[in-house]
């Protein structure tokens with residue numbers, strides 16, 4: 001079963017650029033490139049294609065338009081239907097997407113062109129490198145909409161920015177600009193919006209000139225040190241699957257769709 005093939009992608013765009021790197025673009029700008037179940041299935045398929053294609057030395061993940069990289073799960077879909085929508089296998093495979101970004105034996109560059117919020121923030125955190133445009137905005141939002149990522153989205157984030165800042169990101173839900181993200185070590189470099197994709201392409205070309213086997217061993221060696229967090233991630237996603245069915249969680253999603261503050265007081 002090949003999964004959804006690139007010709008049938010509706011939520012993302014996939015191309016191989018210069019016979020050298022894969023460009024994966026989440027293409028739902030009217031929803032700030034938020035992902036639904038199908039988007040996640042397509043992203044997994046795109047990463048598999050990039051993995052198998054010998055022309056591809058590295059992958060760039062970005063978002064369509066100028067406002068968003070990815071705003072996480074599609075909260076409107078969840079408020080309307082109670083789920084993140086139909087999927088190939090009936091399962092919402094975000095955890096598998098996280099795994100494939102880490103497991104693909106090629107460097108993955110997040111080119112953050114706008115808001116990287118919620119599950120979209122987690123995606124860039126998991127990429128090997130993050131390049132941000134000056135208009136990028138970073139942050140989590142789960143506790144406002146009845147969700148959380150208590151796997152890589154918390155523990156691995158803390159590895160990057162430190163425990164205090166990771167807790168600040170998740171407990172206060174502030175938005176951070178590209179300069180703050182660079183200061184915190186959350187992004188590798190900040191460039192003007194019009195230079196974002198060209199710089200990402202330049203990084204991919206530079207990595208394509210290097211030994212792929214050396215890069216593969218390096219990537220998996222970096223990962224090995226934090227791979228035990230996969231176990232935590234399983235538990236966290238098990239918990240989240242149960243939590244999103246609750247009234248408390250659904251209050252968060254409904255409040256977002258109705259453009260009002262959530263009222264969680266009775267769940268304290």
Ligand SMILES: CC(C)(COP(=O)(O)OP(=O)(O)OC[C@H]1O[C@@H](n2cnc3c(N)ncnc32)[C@H](O)[C@@H]1OP(=O)(O)O)[C@@H](O)C(=O)NCCC(=O)NCCSC(=O)c1cc(O)c2ccccc2c1O
Nearest residue numbers: 031032034071072073074075076094115118119141145147
């Ligand atoms: C992203 C924002 C900070 C942007 O703010 P801004 O002011 O620039 O723009 P607007 O707020 O006006 O948004 C424009 C337009 O886009 C719609 N939109 C934005 N985000 C989403 C979204 N996530 N889903 C659906 N639609 C979205 C917005 O409603 C506007 O539409 P109009 O029709 O009114 O024009 C800001 O928008 C923002 O904070 N967005 C919400 C971010 C969020 O809460 N994301 C989800 C967090 S939960 C999550 O990501 C998640 C991830 C997982 O992996 C899960 C796995 C398993 C279960 C659950 C998971 C889960 O919940």
